[in-house]
Amino acid sequence: MTTSPSPSDDASVPVALSDIGAHIKRYAVADDRRATWHLVQTILVLLLAMALYAVDQVVLAVILDAGIIVRGFIIYHDGIHLSFYRRNEANERLATILQAWIITPVDLWRQDSQFQAAPASPRRNSSPLEALLSLG
Numbered sequence: 001m002t003t004s005p006s007p008s009d010d011a012s013v014p015v016a017l018s019d020i021g022a023h024i025k026r027y028a029v030a031d032d033r034r035a036t037w038h039l040v041q042t043i044l045v046l047l048l049a050m051a052l053y054a055v056d057q058v059v060l061a062v063i064l065d066a067g068i069i070v071r072g073f074i075i076y077h078d079g080i081h082l083s084f085y086r087r088n089e090a091n092e093r094l095a096t097i098l099q100a101w102i103i104t105p106v107d108l109w110r111q112d113s114q115f116q117a118a119p120a121s122p123r124r125n126s127s128p129l130e131a132l133l134s135l136g
Contacts, residue, residue: 030086076102
């Protein structure tokens with residue numbers, strides 16, 4: 001006895017745009033509970049990495065640290081764009097706290113983002129971040 005594959009198993013079945021829109025709509029507004037859970041997970045992994053350093057498991061700790069740095073940057077980026085939490089004040093505080101860890105001041109990030117979004121101009125030489133990085 002054979003069964004035919006369900007539509008969800010067949011990659012060739014076209015997906016309706018309304019289905020895609022309904023799926024995306026779930027992520028249009030920040031979920032504070034999930035956002036806080038992501039922060040808690042990140043802190044727990046950071047603590048685990050610190051414990052691994054303490055017992056000389058450096059290779060495992062470095063691998064975890066790499067992921068933590070990437071995740072921290074993503075959270076910082078979402079905070080800068082006011083999309084991690086629902087309230088803008090919470091996003092501002094989060095970005096302010098994380099700026100020391102990411103080593104990028106919030107104001108400098110915003111200036112650079114505005115520079116990148118501006119139309120090309122012959123008077124523009126470099127963005128604020130490019131100017132800062134060229135000092136060293």
